[in-house]
Amino acid sequence: MVEDVSKIYKIYEKPSDRLKQYFSKNKKYYREFSALHKMSLRVRRGETFGIVGRNGSGKSTLLQMICGTVMPTTGSIQVHGRIAALLELGAGFNPEFTGRENIFLNAAILGYPKNKIEKKIDEIIQFSELEGFIDQPVKTYSSGMYARLAFSVAIHVEPEILIVDEALAVGDARFVAKCMRRINDIKESGATIIFVSHDISSIRTLCDRVLWLDRGKEIDVGDVFPITSRYMEYMFKDSDGLQTSSDHPSTEPEQIDLVESLDTRPSSHWGSHTGTIKYAAVQNIQGKKADLISWGMDIKISIRYKLNEEIANDNLTVAFSIKDLKGNDIVVAVSKQVIDDGSEYSERRVDFSLKNYLSPGKYLLVATVEKRNGSDVHYYEYYEGAHYFVSISDETMFGVFCPDVEVNSVSL
Incomplete structure (x- = not known):
């Protein structure tokens, strides 16, 4: 003590x-x-x-x-x-x-x-x-x-x-x-x-x-x-305006008033332009938000965002990660540079398609809009906890990420 x-x-x-x-x-x-x-x-x-x-x-x-x-x-x-x-x-x-x-x-x-x-x-x-x-x-x-x-x-x-x-x-x-x-x-x-x-x-x-x-x-x-x-x-x-525990008595995530399509219980939410991300969720193949996903199921990670005149379109990328509740990254993917189609400040969407190979358990989605230039990354918005969801399976599984592995047995 x-x-x-x-x-x-x-x-x-x-x-x-x-x-x-x-x-x-x-x-x-x-x-x-x-x-x-x-x-x-x-x-x-x-x-x-x-x-x-x-x-x-x-x-x-x-x-x-x-x-x-x-x-x-x-x-x-x-x-x-x-x-x-x-x-x-x-x-x-x-x-x-x-x-x-x-x-x-x-x-x-x-x-x-x-x-x-x-x-x-x-x-x-x-x-x-x-x-x-x-x-x-x-x-x-x-x-x-x-x-x-x-x-x-x-x-x-x-x-x-x-x-x-x-x-x-x-x-x-x-x-x-x-x-x-x-x-x-x-x-x-x-x-x-x-x-x-x-x-x-x-x-x-x-x-x-x-x-x-x-x-x-x-x-x-x-x-x-x-x-x-x-x-x-x-x-x-690297902020100098750090609050001590007396200024921040609760360890619960701060409630942030955002649009209804984003979860309002982020564990971490920051960036130079918060509010850029309008929607982020795990979806089924029909494009519906899925709070419960089965192992082996085809899913999409959909992220909608809107730029403004202060955000340069060059070297802009959108990324996501899926974390367990201890914060370990399980799946991470980064889009290629967003193509300038002339509608620079309209709302856009990036979809990532994959199969769910997560073992049964609770997970959360992280969505980011970034500027990448080599190893240097600037976050316009980092939203950890944009969607909380559960992976399920009828089978007993070990580990965290359990892909469908082809096995061949050969007599020698």
């Missing part, structure tokens, strides 16, 4: 100012930097709790105080359970020691008995995939090898609380996938996990709740999907 915690650092312009301050009681030779401001937070036992925020928002400072490596300036923190933390790459490692020696050192720092780590040493080395380098000094390791070893130790010391702060960012995709599976196993065992990442899809997949920090202050805390939607909107717009 974090109760009214603040962290203020003293910033000295030159080393001699520290000495002057030691002998001075009335004059300040430093300026104060507030890394965290009056933070109160309760993470429940067995919960997977995410933290998002841009660089410098106070995420790492908060985690360091929870772990006890940094003391708060004001307030109190209570932790119940053994913590295994991946805060900084190679933290707790001695670069002169070998990988094997650092396993014992790191486990001891985490409070794990030597006799138990001896029984798990082979499993740790195997998971890290460093068998050929484990008896070499870790100062010779790459950043990815550091991450493998640190993560492997942390997940094998049976933590009651696992803290991961962007430690997987340096790993290759295959190892990251293996780590994510292991984190899920730890989650299912009942451990508490605090997970910090810039990867929103990982936050949405793993976490039960999320905290959004910015400039040392809490912006919002609560349900993952609406908060991460607001966070992505903010990061795209």
